[in-house]
Amino acid sequence: MRWFFSGKGDEGKSSLMDGIPIAKNNAAFELIGTLDELNAALGLAISFCEDKSLNDDLLYLQKNISGLMGVIAGFPLSADGSQIGLAKFLEWIEERIEYYGGDIENPKQFVFSGKTSVGAALDMARTIVRRAERRAVDYREITPNMDKSISAVLNRLSSLFFLMRLHMDLM
Template sequence: MKIYTKTGDKGTTSLIYGERVAKHDIRVEAYGTCDEANSAIGVALSLLPDKPFVKSEETLTIFHKIQTILFHVGAELATPVGKEVKWQVKQEDVEDLEKTMDEWNEDLPQLTTFILPGGSSAGAQLHLARTIVRRAERVATSIGTDVNPIVLQYLNRLSDFLFVAARYLNHKLGAIEKTLHEDVEN
């Protein structure tokens, strides 16, 4: 099977069910940004050390599920209004993120100030993924009322989750989180 179709050569692409839209359509921007975030998460996971850490298999399983659901978020955003959604994000998906965040947060040092994105390579990449998810959320809200509210809730919670996940991986990998520099004046 060939990967290229040549159908997008003139600046259009298909939504689910075949409706053609411009490649700059807000729906394409929304699901494309979800795809970008998913790729950033994949890069973060590829940067994990070969040596397992405590709960590393469980962590990878959680991320596999998140990447799958993020793919489903993109599919919902790529489904035209009035068409059946093949993969629907559910409230329990949001609740799973919350549960994992609460569990992982228990292992982390309490935040007393802002931290800068960074730490381990994997942690830094998750911070980048977090900002991409925030952008996906902003773009998805631009679509308007035609977006499943749970999709917006999931994106919002996912960005929170990725913040906690970056801290969690940095902690598990022994990476230091840097705080704001005290000598910088406002």
């Protein structure tokens, strides 16, 4: 077998860190897959982005969302095995919400995306992370000890992507 495929998933099963085969439509895989889509949407936003500060933030988000996928798969977020990385990520998101939302007035109506390519990609990211929030509820039902910070991170990310989009579209 080549490194880029194993054929092990041909029967509709795969495994997380523990190596136990589970169905690919398991709530953990649904959540991980949705976060993977989110990272792809962020990649699209990055490809359009000419704002260095925003681009740096998007790259940071991709890295940490990948780490979150690992946590759901059973890996620790930080090197020492603790979840402190998740708390720091949540704190960073809240700081960036304040930064991007600082000068933006509440539009008080639905705002359609499409004014800029990067804004539209960020709006896609916002809708994908909303789906991830719903998948996290399913995941929590089979994983009662799920870190509640996961849901908080996903909820804050949707606000952050909305404000980033408005920031880009109103520049």
